[in-house]
Amino acid sequence: MGLKQSKQISKEALVKKVMAATQTGLPICDHPYQVIAEQVDTTEDELLDIMQDMTSQGLIRRIGLVPNHYALGYRFNLMTVWDVDDSEILRLGTQVGQLSFVSHCYQRPRKAPDWNFNLFAMVHGRSEDEVNRQVETIHQLLGSACGEMAQLNSVKILKKTGLRIRKD
Amino acid sequence: MEGIVKQTSVPYRLELSNQDRDLLNAVQKDFPLHPQPFKVLSNQLGIPEQEIIERLNAFQQNNAISRFGAVFDHQRAGASTLAALAVPEHEIEHVAESINALKEVNHNYQREHEFNLWFVINACNQVEVDSVLTHIAAEFDYPLLDLPMAKGYHIDLGFPLW
Known part of the structure; x- marks a missing residue:
């Protein structure tokens, strides 16, 4: 009965358990998935299957390591925002997103009159000079399709926590 | 603090x-x-x-790894937005404290701009995101931007070290 019940746990419930277990991190050991499988009461094989499904469906964006860029010397990051012609933003946003030093690149809505920027790109570098050159690279790439831009230097990290998904 | x-x-x-x-x-x-x-x-x-x-x-x-594991698509896992407030300099810490206390806020940065407080709201669905925004707008009478992602061109896929 107990075994049968655990087998019948819905796939949706298992997906949520897997998300809760893996968002805090995978252990770095010989059989990391085995450790997680035990936490969520399933087998290693079943866990690998479900994580494969979650990846194919796009629910898991990637599995891997997020370096602590700051500790590794990439101490300069800058949020840059750009006012790009709506007719060109798909093409140019795609190109900006492909630059190696860009970690995030999003299109967001303008909110006139306070906010006329529609493209966000986060850049990272090891020196101020390097970051300035990166901004210049984006500027040249956008060319005449870009009106104003702004650089929003971060003064302070006030809060930074990983996303926590509720287990319910 | x-x-x-x-x-x-x-x-x-x-x-x-x-x-x-x-x-x-x-x-x-x-x-x-x-x-x-x-x-x-x-x-x-x-x-x-x-x-x-x-x-x-x-x-x-040695603290060289921020996280090792699965990175989820926040959009699919729930709803989110990037919000910004234009707060008078002397009010920043007080406002930031209230914003940080909200469990739906998982990033909050002070930035050099008229809009100087930038934070990400993550919740289970859009209704919850909107109610957090409404709560903030009611608590603070400062210009507030709600900038949900319209399209991702590079969504936190990491970048190569050089």
């Missing part, structure tokens, strides 16, 4: 060898979904499995 982390909290800079860099870049994405993922990496990189495990554990102990 609880919750305020200065960016200078990491006291030293870690030096990476070329091999360290290659290893970190190799495991940033496409970490193998395989019972022995480090064995697969060992074959790809030509570094013994145990050495990879030891080195990554050492990186973790």
